[in-house]
Amino acid sequence: MALNRAAMAELLGFRLRRVNLALARDFGRATDDHGLREGEFTSLATIASNPGISQSEICRVTGIDKTATVAVIDDLERRGWVTRARATDDRRRYVLHLAPAGRRALDDLVDRTREIEDRVLAVLTDAERRRLFATLDKLVERVLANDP
Numbered sequence: 001m002a003l004n005r006a007a008m009a010e011l012l013g014f015r016l017r018r019v020n021l022a023l024a025r026d027f028g029r030a031t032d033d034h035g036l037r038e039g040e041f042t043s044l045a046t047i048a049s050n051p052g053i054s055q056s057e058i059c060r061v062t063g064i065d066k067t068a069t070v071a072v073i074d075d076l077e078r079r080g081w082v083t084r085a086r087a088t089d090d091r092r093r094y095v096l097h098l099a100p101a102g103r104r105a106l107d108d109l110v111d112r113t114r115e116i117e118d119r120v121l122a123v124l125t126d127a128e129r130r131r132l133f134a135t136l137d138k139l140v141e142r143v144l145a146n147d148p
Contacts, residue, residue, distance in 0.1 A: 023116060030112045034105070039064045041113070043072050044106050047082055048098045054087065055094050060147055081105050 024038055031041070042062045047053055053061075059069045073096065076082040081102030087093040098106070121129055 019120065023120065026116045026119075027113060030116055031109060034109070036109070037072075039068065039072050040076060041109055043069070044076060044081060044098070044102060045110070047076075047096045048103065048106050051097050052095045055084075055096065058096070061144070063147075076102070079105070 027038060027041070039062065043058055043064070046058055046061050050057070050061075055069055055073055056066070058064070058073070059066050062069070064072060073082065073084060073094075077084055079101070081099055083097045083099050084094050085097075087095045121132075124132065
């Protein structure tokens with residue numbers, strides 16, 4: 001029996017959530033040996049791309065709340081993947097950097113994530129993939145611009 005999705009036909013959130021749930025499930029399975037949550041992976045990748053980023057900036061970029069971000073950074077630091085230091089220009093702020101072990105872990109995690117995503121994206125042509133990512137990037141920029 002074909003599923004009728006008419007009630008959600010115009011809802012972006014439903015589509016994004018459904019795909020994200022499948023990706024998150026597969027990510028959890030693929031990274032089970034690390035005992036890693038998605039927020040830790042996202043934070044690790046954000047720190048790698050933005051050396052010296054602050055914890056509060058991590059909150060804004062990833063969407064993880066402040067309390068959870070502290071726990072995520074604590075865990076990444078405990079693993080030896082991230083270093084945290086007081087900012088030289090503002091002693092109340094911590095800045096984050098990727099440690100060598102974090103680079104190795106991130107490279108492995110990105111490879112695993114690409115394999116998962118490639119399975120989902122296999123139904124799209126290269127042009128469709130580029131268009132999807134460009135469209136999603138616009139939406140992410142819109143969300144970030146409107147977040148406090």
